[in-house]
Amino acid sequence: MPVLEKNGLKVWQRRTQGESLMRWAAWLTGTAVFVYCWQQISESTTWFFVWDAPRIAEDIWSRATPPRWEYITQLGRPIWDTLNIATLGTLIALCLAVPVAFLAARNTTPSATFIRPIALLIIVSTRSINSLIWALLLIAVIGPGVLAGVVAIAIRSIGFCAKLIYEAIEEIDHTQVEAITATGASRWQVMAYGIVPQIAPAFAGVAVFRWDINIRESTVLGLVGAGGIGLQLSSSLNVLAWPQVSLILLVILAAVVLSEWVSAKVREAII
Structure with missing residues (x-):
């Protein structure tokens, strides 16, 4: 762990200034990549179907229950x-x-x-x-x-x-x-x-x-x-x-x- 001199006293720091800058740069790059990928996904997604998905799922569930038990013979x-x-x-x-x-x-x-x-x-x-x-x-x-x-x-x-x-x-x-x-x-x-x-x-x-x-x-x-x-x-x-x-x-x-x-x-x- 780095130890810096400040007013004649040793001050403990978890990372050096260069290491901190590297971590922030990595987080910034990762966030930028995530935002870009999310933008690309959003542009190719029809959000109407996404918001309507719960209703469709409920409709399919109502149609699928109860199972057709007699079909099990096949x-x-x-x-x-x-x-x-x-x-x-x-x-x-x-x-x-x-x-x-x-x-x-x-x-x-x-x-x-x-x-x-x-x-x-x-x-x-x-x-x-x-x-x-x-x-x-x-x-x-x-x-x-x-x-x-x-x-x-x-x-x-x-x-x-x-x-x-x-x-x-x-x-x-x-x-x-x-x-x-x-x-x-x-x-x-x-x-x-x-x-x-x-x-x-x-x-x-x-x-x-x-x-x-x-x-x-x-x-x-x-x-x-x-x-x-x-x-x-x-x-x-x-x-x-x-x-x-x-x-x-x-x-x-x-x-x-x-x-x-x-x-x-x-x-x-x-x-």
Whole structure:
């Protein structure tokens, strides 16, 4: 903390004059940017609809209640497809993410100069694009349906799983690896008996966590034609069948809560 001389006495100040000016300049710049962005948003916003939103929301709520409970008989297959999309997509992603993670980790990659950058590029590229965008691209390639949803979820999950797994690989206890290496074990034996047992809990946690996330993401893939209960939601929204929409939302909520409970129990058992 700076101490200044004043009339022969030492005066404590939290910041120097230069630091104070820098902070004020930063606040002034941030405020100016905020005001400019708010002005741009305001110019492109129809405020009449914003002020009228409470009335519209109340009208939709009155139309959506009570839910159309008899429609639930038509939601069994869509919600099953949604669970399959999430589960199969997660399994495929894990199968692809594990080798990518070993290639990306500094202590297991065959080449830190050539192979590791490629593995990191795969991780970044698959994580940077949302599953909805992947679904739109895949629908154009392989057509609409559950398969497009499964592949979209799988591609989106590769980077997420591989990143967490390769970080777990880099954080292992190297004493165990050195002990197994000293016995004359091969590279594959070192991985099987020195690395894999150490990252197994992290792998299981990542798998369950990503499956839980994919349940949520797969519920909306149907909005772009990738199958699942989102397709029923899109159809109901298109015909303004609000009682069906409210029922579908309740089913989605129940599925997400159930997946959260399952993932919590599994993580609790792992830990």
